[in-house]
Amino acid sequence: MQKRLAALLLALALLPALALAEEDPVVVQVGKVSYPLSVVSFSLQSALDLAMSLGEVTQEDVQSAKEETIERFIGMGIIENQLMRAGRNDFSDSEKELLLSQARNQYEQLWQEFLRQLQQAGEDVTEEEVTRWLEEQGYTQEAIYRDLLVSERQYRMFELFCSNVTVTSQETVDYYLTQYVEPDEERYASNIPLYEEEILMTGSEAFYTPEGYRGVKQILLEYPEELASQLKTMARGPLQRAKDAYDAAYDALAQAAARGDDTTACKAEYDAAKDALEQQQQAYMDKQAEALELLRTTTDEIARRYAAGESFEALMKEFSTDQNHIDTQDSGYLLHPLSEYWATAFKNAACALAEPGDISQPVVTDAGVHIILYVCDIPSGMHKLTQEESEVLAQSALYAAKVARLSELIEGWKQDYTIRVDASLLDADLY
Secondary structure: OHHHHHHHHHHHHHHHHHHHHHHOOEEEEEOOEEEEHHHHHHHHHHHHHHHHHHOOOOHHHHHHHHHHHHHHHHHHHHHHHHHHHHOOOOOOHHHHHHHHHHHHHHHHHHHHHHHHHHHHOOOOOOHHHHHHHHHHOOOOHHHHHHHHHHHHHHHHHHHHHOOOOOOOHHHHHHHHHHHHHHHHHHHHOOOHHHHHHHHHOOOOOOOEEOOOOEEEEEEEEOOOHHHHHHHHHHHHOHHHHHHHHHHHHHHHHHHHHHHOOOOHHHHHHHHHHHHHHHHHHHHHHHHHHHHHHHOHHHHHHHHHHHHOOOOHHHHHHHHOOOOOOOOOOOOOEEEOOOOOOOOHHHHHHHHHOOOOOOEOOOEEEOOEEEEEEEEEEOOOEEOOOOHHHHHHHHHHHHHHHHHHHHHHHHHHHHHHOOEEEOOHHHHHHOO
């Protein structure tokens, strides 16, 4: 009886440890280092969340991400084992505090930037909601701290095993072309709308500029107050009603066709709605065109003074409601014949200008009346690096070379360690 009671007490005492082991079993073990399910699955799920935010994720994508995650943890395990052998895997209290400080600073910057973007988008959010959303996405001080530990271990490996790695000037150029220029060229050379969506509209910088861009500036004149009021009334009244009627007729025709019904009556209603919309659009454009005569004195003065030698920028400063690109050294807005970013009338007028320095006749769009200057042709091809950018690139190329060398060493070290992987644990843990 006493033996049975002692065995029962021992079993109860082991329950918490056994439960913990079952809840967080080891997925990857390399030599003396192991990574539990909670850590590996979190890393994998974060990668999948990022992929899903960029588009649809297939089962093949999930399998590929799983394999890449496991391989990454195997590499991390080998690094830790090698650092243990060298006596460099531990961190002093002062080193930990420095990394924790960096993690706090990075998290605070991330938190503030996310809040700023939400506020700019008009979102009404509390500080608690910002913090909770970041935590749900895996952005915590602890997660950043763990990443900093991984990075620090990598740099220690560089010191120990990659200190003799160097790159030549030509290798740096090749690195720039293959890692930056060629991917951008492949992505944007034949897809102007994508280039404008991802680069021009976001203010980002690409390492390749597609052929065919020109720089333009404009003097934008607002509609006279009474005409602006009339246009607003038309847009909100008959033009909007015509658009609504057209949309309803289109939907009815599409639904009838999908059901296999006789579409004769729906087609007649659609044609009538389409004609009515075109009439209202033409009436609206005719009303816009009245601005050309109402502003004729101003547009004639601008043309005369530009022809007499005044700079376009000086005239912009005096007359234009658009004060962007007013610097004489500024090449202006980038515009392409295949652009979808500009009003059609504006784009056509800008592309019709024959030579840099030419200005357009007044052009009407929803924004007002434009006079456009053809500033220059924008050089196509790869982005020319500044001295500062070249120095940063050289460091980046050297870092990539060390990573490549370290990867080769890790492959060779794999045979030195017992490696165990239970990938099946990840399947049930993903959502």
